[in-house]
Amino acid sequence: MPGIGRQILRSAGVDEALTVLVVDDSRVVRKLARRMLEKHGAVVTEAADGQEALDACRLGLPKLVLLDWNMPVMDGLEFLKAARAEFGPDEPLVMLCTTENDFERILMALGAGAQEYIMKPFDDEILTGKLAQLGLVPEPAGS
Numbered sequence: 001m002p003g004i005g006r007q008i009l010r011s012a013g014v015d016e017a018l019t020v021l022v023v024d025d026s027r028v029v030r031k032l033a034r035r036m037l038e039k040h041g042a043v044v045t046e047a048a049d050g051q052e053a054l055d056a057c058r059l060g061l062p063k064l065v066l067l068d069w070n071m072p073v074m075d076g077l078e079f080l081k082a083a084r085a086e087f088g089p090d091e092p093l094v095m096l097c098t099t100e101n102d103f104e105r106i107l108m109a110l111g112a113g114a115q116e117y118i119m120k121p122f123d124d125e126i127l128t129g130k131l132a133q134l135g136l137v138p139e140p141a142g143s
Contacts, residue, residue: 050074
């Protein structure tokens with residue numbers, strides 16, 4: 001079970017790094033997301049499509065996957081379904097990141113196991129708020 005190692009670390013009082021896999025077919029989007037996440041001390045890896053992301057998760061499950069919806073090879077929803085089938089319903093946390101704003105598609109993603117949804121374009125303030133909602137970073141001051 002992927003979560004057992006994390007439970008042991010937590011019970012031993014060991015802080016674990018925020019590990020994030022950024023999955024997007026746009027190199028520019030991956031780079032911008034990486035910069036924002038690294039400001040929070042995240043250890044970031046990247047994948048250009050869902051299949052690369054699934055392979056990366058098999059090597060080491062991140063705490064969070066920031067996942068684009070529309071990609072070649074394997075799209076975000078296909079990755080999400082495969083990851084949930086392979087790793088379970090709770091790990092990794094998945095934040096779907098896309099231009100899709102159709103309510104039915106948002107519900108579809110959440111129903112498939114995404115914990116959060118963020119619209120492109122997003123900035124550091126929006127991303128920080130979403131990370132805080134997931135309990136991955138402290139709440140921003142003034143929230």
